[in-house]
Each structure stands twice: as C-alpha cells, then as structure tokens.
Amino acid sequence: MARFRARHVLGTLLAFALLGAACSDDDDEPAAPDEGTEETAEGGGDDEGGDGGDGGGDGLLAEVRDRGSVNCGVNNAVPGFGVVDDAGEFAGFDIDYCRVIAAAVLGDAEAVEYVPLTAEQRFTSLASGEIDVLVRNTTWTASRDGTENAAFVTTTFYDGQGIMVRTDSGIAGIDDMDGATVCVLSGTTTEQNLATEFNARGLSFEPLSFDEVDQIREAILQGQCDGWTSDRSQLAGLRSAWPDAEGGPEGLTIFEDIISKEPLGPAVQDGDDEWYDAVNWAVMATILAEELGITSENITEQLESEDPAVRGFLGQPTGEDETVVDPGLELDPDFAVTVITEVGNYGEIFDRNVGPDTALGLERGLNALWNADEPGLLYATPYR
Amino acid sequence: MTVTTVPAAPAGRPPPWRDQRVLRAGAQVVAVGALVAVLAYLYDNLTTNLRIRGIATDFDFLDNPSTIQIAYSDFRASQPVSDAILVGVKNTLLVAAVGIVLTLVLGTVVGVARLSGNLLVRQTAAVYVETLRNVPPLLVIVFANSALFLQLPAIAEAVDVGGLLVLSNRELAVASPVVGDSFGAWLAIVAVGSVLATVIWAWRTRVSDASGAPHHRVLWSGSLLLVTVVGSYLALDGPVRLSHPSVVGRGISGGVAMSIGYGAVVFGLVIYTSSHVAEIVRGSVQAVDRGQGEAAEALGLSSGQRLRHVVLPQAFRIALPPIINQLLNLTKNSSLAIAVGYAELSALTLVLISQANPAPQMVLILMAIYIVISVVISLLANVVNRRLQLVER
Numbered sequence: 088m089a090r091f092r093a094r095h096v097l098g099t100l101l102a103f104a105l106l107g108a109a110c111s112d113d114d115d116e117p118a119a120p121d122e123g124t125e126e127t128a129e130g131g132g133d134d135e136g137g138d139g140g141d142g143g144g145d146g147l148l149a150e151v152r153d154r155g156s157v158n159c160g161v162n163n164a165v166p167g168f169g170v171v172d173d174a175g176e177f178a179g180f181d182i183d184y185c186r187v188i189a190a191a192v193l194g195d196a197e198a199v200e201y202v203p204l205t206a207e208q209r210f211t212s213l214a215s216g217e218i219d220v221l222v223r224n225t226t227w228t229a230s231r232d233g234t235e236n237a238a239f240v241t242t243t244f245y246d247g248q249g250i251m252v253r254t255d256s257g258i259a260g261i262d263d264m265d266g267a268t269v270c271v272l273s274g275t276t277t278e279q280n281l282a283t284e285f286n287a288r289g290l291s292f293e294p295l296s297f298d299e300v301d302q303i304r305e306a307i308l309q310g311q312c313d314g315w316t317s318d319r320s321q322l323a324g325l326r327s328a329w330p331d332a333e334g335g336p337e338g339l340t341i342f343e344d345i346i347s348k349e350p351l352g353p354a355v356q357d358g359d360d361e362w363y364d365a366v367n368w369a370v371m372a373t374i375l376a377e378e379l380g381i382t383s384e385n386i387t388e389q390l391e392s393e394d395p396a397v398r399g400f401l402g403q404p405t406g407e408d409e410t411v412v413d414p415g416l417e418l419d420p421d422f423a424v425t426v427i428t429e430v431g432n433y434g435e436i437f438d439r440n441v442g443p444d445t446a447l448g449l450e451r452g453l454n455a456l457w458n459a460d461e462p463g464l465l466y467a468t469p470y471r
Numbered sequence: 472m473t474v475t476t477v478p479a480a481p482a483g484r485p486p487p488w489r490d491q492r493v494l495r496a497g498a499q500v501v502a503v504g505a506l507v508a509v510l511a512y513l514y515d516n517l518t519t520n521l522r523i524r525g526i527a528t529d530f531d532f533l534d535n536p537s538t539i540q541i542a543y544s545d546f547r548a549s550q551p552v553s554d555a556i557l558v559g560v561k562n563t564l565l566v567a568a569v570g571i572v573l574t575l576v577l578g579t580v581v582g583v584a585r586l587s588g589n590l591l592v593r594q595t596a597a598v599y600v601e602t603l604r605n606v607p608p609l610l611v612i613v614f615a616n617s618a619l620f621l622q623l624p625a626i627a628e629a630v631d632v633g634g635l636l637v638l639s640n641r642e643l644a645v646a647s648p649v650v651g652d653s654f655g656a657w658l659a660i661v662a663v664g665s666v667l668a669t670v671i672w673a674w675r676t677r678v679s680d681a682s683g684a685p686h687h688r689v690l691w692s693g694s695l696l697l698v699t700v701v702g703s704y705l706a707l708d709g710p711v712r713l714s715h716p717s718v719v720g721r722g723i724s725g726g727v728a729m730s731i732g733y734g735a736v737v738f739g740l741v742i743y744t745s746s747h748v749a750e751i752v753r754g755s756v757q758a759v760d761r762g763q764g765e766a767a768e769a770l771g772l773s774s775g776q777r778l779r780h781v782v783l784p785q786a787f788r789i790a791l792p793p794i795i796n797q798l799l800n801l802t803k804n805s806s807l808a809i810a811v812g813y814a815e816l817s818a819l820t821l822v823l824i825s826q827a828n829p830a831p832q833m834v835l836i837l838m839a840i841y842i843v844i845s846v847v848i849s850l851l852a853n854v855v856n857r858r859l860q861l862v863e864r
Contacts, residue, residue: 310625
C-alpha cells in the first residue's frame with residue numbers, strides 16, 4: 088500500500104527533487120535558463136572536491152567516477168530481463184547491461200546501485216537525476232526523445248508487441264478477438280498500440296489496466312481477460328512460469344502477429360554527450376566483441392591475437408610503433424577487456440538470460456548479428 | 472506665579488512597540504509574509520528547474536488526442552486528454568456516490584446492532600467491526616476481487632437468473648427499465664388523467680361539503696387515475712420496457728452492467744468504511760447523556776419514541792462530523808481501484824502520464840480534482856449538519 092501512495096505523489100516527488108537540486112543551481116545561473124546548460128545544472132551541485140574525476144569536465148561521467156558506482160534504474164519483476172532471483176540478487180538481461188556500463192566506466196562490473204522502478208516512475212526518475220541510466224526494457228520512441236527528454240543509446244533488444252491467449256480459448260488470431268477483454272500493464276506504450284491495432288481492424292475491445300504482472304496472471308487464470316498484450320519477451324516470461332495444472336507453457340499461445348516495433352535499450356538524460364557516448368560504447372562493445380568472436384572464455388588468447396581490429400578494440404598496442412587506439416571517449420583504452428571479462432559479449436548475455444536454454448527459450452531472431460547465417464539487426468559501428 | 476510644564480501623560484495607548492494589539496497583528500503579518508515567501512521561493516525553483524530541464528509547464532497537452540481507450544466506456548482514442556480525465560472523474564464519482572449511500576445504510580445498521588439486547592446480533596456486529604476496521608482497505612478490495620468476484624463463472628458460463636440478473640467474473644448486470652417510443656404519449660395521457668382526477672377530487676369535496684353526502688373522493692379520482700395510467704400503458708404497447716441483460720459474444724449487453732473491478736472497489740470500500748461508521752454510530756448513541764433517556768421515560772414515552780425523538784437526534788449531531796471524515800476517506804480510497812483494474816481518476820492519470828503527458832501538471836490536476844470533490848462533499852454534509860444544529864434550538 089505504501090507503494091501505491093508513493094506512486095500517487097510521483098509528481099510531487101519530482102517537484103521536491105527539482106526543488107532540492109535547485110538550491111545549488113540557483114546562484115550559478117539565474118539568467119541562463121537556456122537548454123544548452125543542462126550539464127552545468129546537473130554536475131554543479133555535487134562536485135564538492137572540484138575536478139576529481141579522471142575524465143575531466145564536470146558532467147555525469149565525472150560525477151559517476153567520483154561516486155564510484157552507477158545508479159541504474161531497472162525492473163525487478165520481468166523474468167529474464169530484470170528480476171530479483173532466489174538469492175535476493177538482481178539478475179537478467181537488462182541487469183547485465185547495467186554491469187556492462189559499470190565495467191566500462193569504472194572498471195568494476197559490480198559497482199552498480201540498482202534502483203527498481205515502475206513503468207510510470209522511470210522517466211521522472213531519470214529526469215530528476217536519481218538514476219544515471221535507465222535499463223528497464225524501455226522502448227525507444229519519438230515522444231520519449233522529445234517530451235521525456237531521454238536519449239536512447241544503441242538498442243540492445245529488438246522486441247515487438249504481441250498478444251497471448253489461453254490455448255483452450257479457441258481464439259486463433261487477433262481477428263477472432265472482437266469484443267474481447269484484454270489485460271495490459273499500466274504505464275507502458277502497449278495501451279496505445281493496442282487501441283491503434285484494434286481500431287484499424289475495426290474490432291471493439293475493453294482494455295483492463297493493471298499495475299502488477301501478478302494481477303494480470305490471475306485475471307487470465309480466472310478468465311476475466313481473454314488475452315494479455317505486451318512485449319513478446321515479457322509474454323514469454325509469463326508463459327514460461329504458467330502453472331502445470333493449467334497445461335504449463337503449452338497452456339498459453341503467443342500469436343505470430345507483431346502489432347508494434349519495440350526496440351528496447353538503455354536511455355540517459357538529454358544533454359550530456361560525454362556520458363551518452365560512454366554508455367553507448369559500453370553497449371556497442373558487447374556487440375562488437377561478438378562480431379569479432381571474442382568471448383569471456385577466450386579473452387586471454389584474444390589479447391595475443393595478431394588481428395589489428397581485435398588488438399585495437401581491446402586497447403592493445405598495434406603496428407610497428409606500438410600505438411594504442413584511444414578514440415577519446417574518456418574511457419580506458421582497454422575498457423572492452425573489462426566488459427568482456429566481467430560480463431561477456433552480446434551472445435553470452437543473451438544466452439545466459441533469455442536464450443534457448445533458459446526458461447524463456449527465446450531464439451535470436453531479430454537480435455542476431457547482421458552478418459550471421461540468419462541475419463538480424465545487430466550492427467556495431469566500427470571502433471577506430 | 473509659577474508655571475510648571477508637566478510632560479503630557481501617555482494618552483491611553485502605549486507606544487506601538489509595546490502595544491499588544493500592534494505586536495499581535497505584526498506577528499501575524501510576519502508569519503503570513505514568511506509563508507508567502509517560502510511558497511514563492513519553492514514555486515520559482517520548481518518553474519526554473521522545469522525550464523532548465525526542458526520540461527514544459529503549460530497545459531496545452533490537454534487538447535492532444537489521448538491515444539488510449541478506456542474499458543467499459545464510450546471513450547475513443549481520438550478524444551482529447553481532458554475528456555479522458557473527465558471519464559476518470561465520472562468513474563471516481565460513481566464509486567463515491569454509490570459507496571457513500573451504501574456505507575451510511577450499512578454502517579448505521581451495524582452500529583445499532585452493536586447496541587442490540589440480543590447477544591447473537593451484538594456479537595456478530597462486534598466481530599464484523601473488529602475484523603474489518605483492523606485490515607488495510609487495499610487488502611479488503613483485493614480480497615473482494617480475488618476471493619469473491621473473480622470466482623464467479625467465466626463469461627462463457629455466466630449465470631442468468633431469469634433474465635433479470637447476469638453474473639460473470641467479467642461483468643455483472645441487472646435488468647433495467649428503458650423508455651420506449653410511446654413514452655411521451657403515455658406521459659401526456661397520465662398528465663391529463665391527473666388533472667381530471669384533481670378536478671373530480673375538488674368536485675366531490677364540494678358536493679360533500681354542500682350536501683353532507685359521503686364524498687368517496689379517493690374512490691372516484693383514484694379509480695380514474697388507475698384507469699388512465701394502466702389503460703393507456705396497455706394500449707400504447709409498452710411505453711416503458713425492461714431491458715434484460717444477456718451474454719453477447721464476450722460481454723454483456725442490455726440492463727445495467729458493471730465491471731467486477733467496480734464491484735470489488737465499491738464492495739470493499741463499503742464494508743471497510745461502514746465498520747468505522749458503525750463505531751461512530753455506536754459511540755454517539757452511548758454519548759447521549761443517560762439523563763435524557765430517563766427524562767423521556769419519565770414523560771411516558773415508549774422505548775421507540777424515546778429513541779426516535781430524544782436519543783437519536785442528539786446522537787446524530789455528535790456523529791455527523793466524524794462520519795463526514797469517513798465519507799471523505801472513502802472517496803479518496805477509491806484511488807486503490809488501480810489494484811483491480813478499474814479506471815478511476817488516479818489509475819487513468821497514471822495511464823495518461825505514461826502516454827508522454829507531463830507528470831507534474833497531471834498530478835496537479837489530480838490533486839485539484841480530489842480537493843474539489845472533497846470540499847463539495849464537506850459542504851453538502853455541513854449543510855445537513857447545520858440543519859440538525861438548528862433543530863436543537
């Protein structure tokens with residue numbers, strides 16, 4: 088119950104957070120409220136020791152290094168992506184990307200403070216500076232770039248919104264769902280897609296918004312809802328945990344229809360390019376590592392590799408003059424070594440959390456490399 | 472002759488810096504000034520920071536299409552955000568209005584039952600009160616939803632009670648009267664019949680007054696009215712019909728239907744709040760001076776009269792202010808409906824915020840609406856309160 092109240096005063100909290108932050112900003116720049124000065128507003132308050140970061144500047148990157156940990160906004164209730172496991176530890180695909188960012192920026196994958204957020208809280212939390220980066224299966228959309236002032240880095244998971252029904256319901260496709268009651272998780276973009284899709288097909292429907300996955304589960308179990316619409320990865324998560332008495336995972340069917348594109352990836356606050364680049368290249372490094380065939384298993388051998396592309400990417404001296412590639416990202420030249428050693432490449436992260444051998448059992452599909460046998464959309468820009 | 476100039480004696484008032492009245496007024500001015508300054512400072516900080524962060528502070532988004540659909544309403548995705556908020560207000564008021572009436576009835580019954588001389592009735596009421604008022608309302612609502620409403624048969628196996636009542640774990644519906652095409656004609660005939668009946672009533676009264684003959688006016692005008700009402704109703708092919716609910720496809724059409732989310736919220740809030748109201752009613756009755764009852768007894772009033780004319784009117788005056796509090800609580804607790812998927816104001820606000828509508832403005836609107844609803848309920852209740860107070864004189 089405390090959580091409900093907390094959510095209702097979300098905006099009030101935002102207001103207070105902004106009020107708090109204001110105390111230090113106020114004197115600095117009373118007459119310069121133009122949008123280009125966000126970095127000053129962000130870093131100015133907490134930088135007590137002056138220029139303590141080795142990255143220089145006074146942006147979020149320096150602030151994170153001063154603090155020694157990354158505040159990462161995550162989910163704690165989606166199996167495979169962000170959950171608290173039996174041992175009480177955060178685990179999942181998104182969690183691993185928090186660790187990737189910490190490994191790249193701080194050289195320690197465990198230097199992460201996880202901040203569990205609901206779907207409604209996430210952008211407020213990002214805007215108020217409570218979290219440094221949001222990795223919470225969040226879809227990259229135009230209005231989130233524009234209105235919410237989030238900046239999305241490389242997509243880590245290409246998802247699509249789907250619809251799941253009970254196998255014994257006799258519903259074979261979306262067109263059979265006229266007049267259906269459809270469960271949705273409140274605070275997501277899925278409600279809008281649902282309305283667009285059903286209206287386009289001329290179907291009537293009743294959307295029931297719940298704010299907990301568990302309530303949706305019960306509503307489907309009891310037949311209050313005919314179906315659930317969400318990202319297909321989330322549907323797969325619920326399906327994998329469907330009770331055996333109801334037929335196990337086979338008791339639920341996910342339609343092939345994809346009613347929207349849902350590219351999920353980490354997001355940071357607008358206006359801090361240095362931090363954006365650092366987060367983006369941390370993510371990119373995992374994809375690049377898979378392209379180059381570097382895994383956490385073979386990283387030691389790869390350090391000795393003769394391939395200049397591999398040597399450059401791993402920050403090893405290359406060429407006759409023994410130069411080390413430093414693209415000026417304010418990251419250690421060998422940050423990728425830390426990322427791959429401590430967390431792994433993209434394929435390892437995928438397989439460990441959501442791959443075919445896990446309860447979710449997802450195929451790579453769109454999330455395969457662009458040059459794989461069955462090509463997907465993953466493409467890392469060159470590191471040089 | 473010597474003239475001594477005596478300094479003028481202080482004229483009644485001490486100088487301002489020692490004047491109690493000036494000092495008091497000054498202190499109040501300073502206090503109000505400080506409050507205004509703090510609020511202005513906070514507001515300035517808020518707007519400055521929203522501007523620096525590029526968060527819009529205007530309310531233009533209210534005219535944008537909402538892009539969402541709301542369950543069990545005619546609301547469409549192309550309608551503006553402001554309309555969606557109004558649907559939320561309507562849904563919240565539906566919970567509050569029905570909830571308040573049922574709470575008052577149930578609370579009074581249970582409260583009086585707690586004072587009953589019958590041991591079984593008294594103890595049952597005590598268990599009811601002690602169980603419910605010691606449980607958080609969210610739990611009561613979720614329990615009502617999961618253990619009661621969700622356990623009803625699924626829509627495909629919905630229970631139909633003679634076409635009057637349909638129960639499913641999606642919607643509940645009862646038959647309702649609807650107006651037919653000939654309703655206007657029927658109303659006109661009934662109106663004419665009423666006028667005639669009144670005239671005949673007056674005529675029979677006059678005849679009776681003049682001649683002393685029995686007037687039989689109830690018989691005369693009553694039968695005329697009955698004939699017009701029933702006769703025209705039958706002749707006009709049913710101006711008012713009963714709409715029978717029935718399962719059509721995956722929902723219920725006809726009758727008056729409510730979603731089980733609504734049912735669970737109203738049911739949960741009514742049984743929770745009525746346990747508090749019952750305690751207030753019991754306490755208020757017991758708070759009336761025992762001498763009042765004894766005095767009424769001495770005047771020879773029966774126990775029913777004693778309760779109705781002496782004890783209850785006084786108990787009501789004591790009970791009303793705390794009961795108003797409970798009714799406001801019920802209204803605000805309706806925001807717990809998000810747990811059972813009922814689209815009331817708070818739940819809708821959260822959904823709208825997640826469709827890229829700005830949170831600070833939406834929450835301000837949300838707070839303003841709750842304040843208005845609460846103030847209106849208080850004002851209405853205070854009018855009743857004042858009426859009761861006048862009776863005392």
